[in-house]
Amino acid sequence: EAGVAQSPRYKIIEKRQSVAFWCNPISGHATLYWYQQILGQGPKLLIQFQNNGVVDDSQLPKDRFSAERLKGVDSTLKIQPAKLEDSAVYLCARAPRLAKNIQYFGAGTRLSVL
Amino acid sequence: EDQVTQSPEALRLQEGESSSLNCSYTVSGLRGLFWYRQDPGKGPEFLFTLYSAGEEKEKERLKATLTKKESFLHITAPKPEDSATYLCAPGGGAGSYQLTFGKGTKLSVIP
Numbered sequence: 001e002a003g004v005a006q007s008p009r010y011k012i013i014e015k016r017q018s019v020a021f022w023c024n025p026i027s028g029h030a031t032l033y034w035y036q037q038i039l040g041q042g043p044k045l046l047i048q049f050q051n052n053g054v055v056d057d058s059q060l061p062k063d064r065f066s067a068e069r070l071k072g073v074d075s076t077l078k079i080q081p082a083k084l085e086d087s088a089v090y091l092c093a094r095a096p097r098l099a100k101n102i103q104y105f106g107a108g109t110r111l112s113v114l
Numbered sequence: 115e116d117q118v119t120q121s122p123e124a125l126r127l128q129e130g131e132s133s134s135l136n137c138s139y140t141v142s143g144l145r146g147l148f149w150y151r152q153d154p155g156k157g158p159e160f161l162f163t164l165y166s167a168g169e170e171k172e173k174e175r176l177k178a179t180l181t182k183k184e185s186f187l188h189i190t191a192p193k194p195e196d197s198a199t200y201l202c203a204p205g206g207g208a209g210s211y212q213l214t215f216g217k218g219t220k221l222s223v224i225p
Contacts, residue, residue, distance in 0.1 A: 002157065002159070002160075004157070031211065033212075040217065041217055042118075042201050042203070042215030042216050042217050042218055043158065043201075043213075043215045044215070045212055045213070045214075048211075048212060056212065091157050091158075093157075095211060101145055101146055101148075101163065101205050101211045102148075102160055102163060103160070103213060104160060105150075105157030105158045105159070106157050107155070107156055107157050108156075108157050
């Protein structure tokens with residue numbers, strides 16, 4: 001979707017378990033974002049990458065969330081350990097070099113923490 | 115602190131009944147006002163970017179307008195396929211090129 005592949009599409013885990021999400025901006029764009037979207041809310045930015053480096057992770061709960069971007073392309077977002085309130089859709093977005101302010105989103109991963 | 119408020123939260127329209135959605139915002143260092151459409155089970159889909167007060171953009175039955183503190187998304191003669199959640203997002207932020215999304219307006223167009 002919109003040149004951003006995400007997997008898995010759905011994940012169900014129990015609280016205190018770990019989970020990882022994967023994102024591949026197919027076009028290999030330099031800027032990549034991870035968002036959290038809780039039901040009934042707009043997406044909330046978690047982390048922004050520029051190539052391999054982190055531009056902003058001020059809203060990432062670093063005690064349990066981590067993210068990395070390998071070779072400036074694929075990215076993974078991990079939660080360890082998960083809490084009930086982490087139930088949400090996790091969206092990955094890319095921004096092209098020539099239009100950095102337009103973001104294109106993947107379909108997201110829906111996480112349910114039981 | 116950046117704030118974005120969208121109203122109404124939900125809107126039901128009869129097919130062909132025109133209306134407007136509102137987005138009011140307070141964002142430091144604004145770099146554009148973005149509108150996205152989100153269908154159930156999908157990621158947001160980019161619609162428009164507006165950069166300066168007075169600017170307007172159109173796409174099919176949608177027209178977006180911008181003032182210094184608000185943006186409106188006008189829907190003219192909507193069809194059932196226009197049913198979706200419409201998200202407003204001012205751009206800017208500490209890391210640059212960041213979006214602060216509102217909660218959205220869920221539009222339902224009844225045949």
